[in-house]
Structures are given as structure tokens and as C-alpha cells.
Amino acid sequence: MPEATSDHNGLLNVLGISSRELESLLKFVDVRLCAEGCDNTLRHAEHWAEANDVGWPRLSDGLAESGAYCDCEIVANLASFFDAA
Numbered sequence: 001m002p003e004a005t006s007d008h009n010g011l012l013n014v015l016g017i018s019s020r021e022l023e024s025l026l027k028f029v030d031v032r033l034c035a036e037g038c039d040n041t042l043r044h045a046e047h048w049a050e051a052n053d054v055g056w057p058r059l060s061d062g063l064a065e066s067g068a069y070c071d072c073e074i075v076a077n078l079a080s081f082f083d084a085a
């Protein structure tokens with residue numbers, strides 16, 4: 001795992017969003033996963049980015065760099081960074 005994702009601030013830096021936005025993203029994706037499940041894409045995260053005026057190319061690159069290649073991996077891999085903060 002890249003050094004940049006070894007802590008909470010590093011993760012936010014990679015994703016290019018604020019701590020508050022990360023919390024919002026995790027909640028949004030979690031709710032959508034419960035309702036619709038994961039289709040092995042980042043479509044829920046992309047909807048969040050559109051709804052919150054966050055640039056998707058940067059965020060999707062950051063998510064991939066953080067080991068989140070689909071929506072359920074966002075919750076699985078990134079929630080721990082958030083809880084640890």
C-alpha cells in the first residue's frame with residue numbers, strides 16, 4: 001500500500017476530498033449498497049461525486065490507489081480509516 005494512504009490525512013490527500021466529504025461518501029455508498037448491492041463498479045461513488053460537485057476522475061483515481069475498485073471495497077477499505085480518525 002502506498003505511503004500516502006497510511007493515515008487518515010494521507011487518504012484524504014489521495015482522494016482530494018475533505019474528512020466531511022469522506023464521511024458523506026461512505027454513508028451514501030453504504031446506503032446504496034444495502035438497497036441495490038454492488039455491481040463491481042464504482043457507480044454509487046460516482047453518483048455521490050456528481051451530486052456533491054466533486055471531480056470524478058481525481059476521486060476515482062484516488063479510490064483505486066486506496067484499493068477500492070468497487071463500491072463495496074470503498075466501505076470495506078475506507079471505513080477503517082474513518083473510524084480510526
Ligand SMILES: [Zn+2]
Binds near residue numbers: 038039040041072073
Ligand atoms: Zn463490490
